[in-house]
Amino acid sequence: MDVLSYNYDRKQIKSGILHIGVGNFHRAHEEFFTNKLLEYPDQQHWGIHGAMLLPTDEHLYRSLCKQDKEYTLTVCGRNGQGEVYRIGSLVALDWSIENPETVLAAIADKDIRIITLTITEGGYNIEKATGEFILNDEGIRHDLQNPHTPKTAFGYVAEGLRRRKSAGNGAVTILSCDNLQHNGDTARKSFMSFVRAQDAELAVWMEKNVTFPNSMVDRITPATRPDDVVRLNAMNGTNDDAPVYCEDFIQWVIEDKFIAGRPAWERVGVEFTNDVTAYENMKLSLLNASHTLLSYPSFLAGYRKVDDAMHDERIVRFVRTFMDTDITPYVPAPNNTDLDLYKQTLIERFGNRSVSDQIARLCFDGISKFPVYIMPNLIKMIQDDADLTRVAYLIAAYRHYLKYKTDDKGSSFEITEPWMTQEDMKLIESNEPTDFLSFSAFRSTDLKAADAFVGLYLMMVDAIKHNGAMTVLERIL
Incomplete structure (x- = not known):
């Protein structure tokens, strides 16, 4: 199949979004929408800066870096027909195990106005029985005691926002893209619970300077196995070490509650609402x-x-x-x-x-x-x-x-x-x-x-x- 490339100059794209958890779903969903949006000249300050926080992310990180963060997305139609897109919206990428400071600097950067998350349903560290944030988790305990050298997403966001606050770099939105009912409310509970336990002053700042919209995301995106890499490259005539494939259906509905501005994603099919x-x-x-x-x-x-x-x-x-x-x-x-x-x-x-x-x-x-x-x-x-x-x-x-x-x-x-x-x-x-x-x-x-x-x-x-x-x-x- 022919590869449909993006129609913008990546050198002109600036990062306005930091995304934590650069997995397959994110690359088939938020990156897909944003890749289309960046073709609008007035939206080219909304490129995505990816942040990977897990030791297991190394292979994908190396593969994407080798390809200058570009990759192919094969959209598989229910009629048996498909389309292949070259995605260029991921304009920066860091792996915290190797570059923790660059991740923290990005969270603090005044140009980053949205932090998006795909950290899985279980990644919000909420106790199933009580609905409360689990403070005695080993990684959480480390980050509470060592705020400047974090390991978890909560520790990274807290330290990055602390630097953001100190530098006067303004408000930011944290947007969950995980499959949770009221995912924004869950994200708010998790991050605010962590920050209140670590830094009461930062928590007060966040109450006034961080919003957590709810959202609903939908696109079936399988894991890409080694045999899929071979299959997709052969089918598409490509040599991509990090391809993704997904279904042709896509939906994203977001509560329009962005404190520091947002992309005009509605131009490319995203729905905004007052209640998701x-x-x-x-x-x-x-x-x-x-x-x-x-x-x-x-x-x-x-x-x-x-x-x-x-x-x-x-x-x-x-x-x-x-x-x-x-x-x-x-x-x-x-x-x-x-x-x-x-x-x-x-x-x-x-x-x-x-x-x-x-x-x-x-x-x-x-x-x-x-x-x-x-x-x-x-x-x-x-x-x-x-x-x-x-x-x-x-x-x-x-x-x-x-x-x-x-x-x-x-x-x-x-x-x-x-x-x-x-x-x-x-x-x-x-x-x-x-x-x-x-x-x-x-x-x-x-x-x-x-x-x-x-x-x-x-x-x-x-x-x-x-x-x-x-x-x-x-x-x-």
């Missing part, structure tokens, strides 16, 4: 919850690609029934949104053969996903005495996935739960299935007290163990 709640609820409750719903049963059935699973009519029926019966009653559609069309589009997006997302990516870090995507509506369903069959099956499948690490076909696999505690491990190891209902992912309510749910869940646990996940799913259908 309805958009957030629709996306998290339908897209993200459905991803979680299909992930563990599909993985246990032996599927490894989302599109393969979504070409199994049983799984399609399961997901669509969940959307229509379990979730739609709790999702008021935003203005001008056709909810039936939105749900049908989701089914098509999940089944996009050109994207072929990994189910393992959806299974990753369930401890952070269940509290955000599943539990809020499950609590309402229990209160309303609704049909709990499909969600009970999901949680039983999740337990089986974590406990036995073997699918219906006898293939073993590794699990990845970065926030799992020793207590969680004991609950998984227990042979009493109800113990798992105290798992940290579910602590926003007492599932053991919901008799109707417990009865269904125990039945599902036993049936999956003896008959396999797909046999049980067929009975549900």
Whole structure:
């Protein structure tokens, strides 16, 4: 495929945004929108300065630096057709392990007026049960005691803002781009909790000089594996060490609360609103919850690609029934949104053969996903005495996935739960299935007290163990 290059002179672009967490989603979403916007001459002060904070970022950092921060983005159409873009909006990049001072200097720089974040759902360091910021985390303790040599995103932002305040470099907006309901409110709670514990004077300054807009982001973006790099380069006639590929659907809705100015992203398709709640609820409750719903049963059935699973009519029926019966009653559609069309589009997006997302990516870090995507509506369903069959099956499948690490076909696999505690491990190891209902992912309510749910869940646990996940799913259908 021909590569569509940007139409601006990168040498003329100035950084106005610092982004923390330069991963695939950011490069397929915010960078994509900004790459288009920079073609407007009056918007060329909104280039992006990337900041990577993790030791594991080194390979991507080196690859991007070797390419002068440029990379290709392959947008995969649901019709099998695609487009390839050369992205140039990432005009500066630092890796804190190698260049901590340049990251701090960028946060303090008066030209940087927005700090955006993709640090994952779990990266905000919020205790699932209490909703409070975890101050006794090892990295947080280090940063509280060593404010000038930070390790975490919270420590870097605090020290950078301290320098910004001292230099009189003005206000700044912190914009979360992570999949969290009210992600701006969560970011505000996390950063302000940290700063209040570290520097009360800075916290007072931030109250007046930092805003935290809420936003809703959407674009399915798989991890790029080594074989994907080879495939994309061969398909596109490129030699890119850091390519990204994604679906053709994209959406970004942002609360218009920018204290120091913002890009005119609305020119390239971003929606600005006074309240993102309805958009957030629709996306998290339908897209993200459905991803979680299909992930563990599909993985246990032996599927490894989302599109393969979504070409199994049983799984399609399961997901669509969940959307229509379990979730739609709790999702008021935003203005001008056709909810039936939105749900049908989701089914098509999940089944996009050109994207072929990994189910393992959806299974990753369930401890952070269940509290955000599943539990809020499950609590309402229990209160309303609704049909709990499909969600009970999901949680039983999740337990089986974590406990036995073997699918219906006898293939073993590794699990990845970065926030799992020793207590969680004991609950998984227990042979009493109800113990798992105290798992940290579910602590926003007492599932053991919901008799109707417990009865269904125990039945599902036993049936999956003896008959396999797909046999049980067929009975549900």
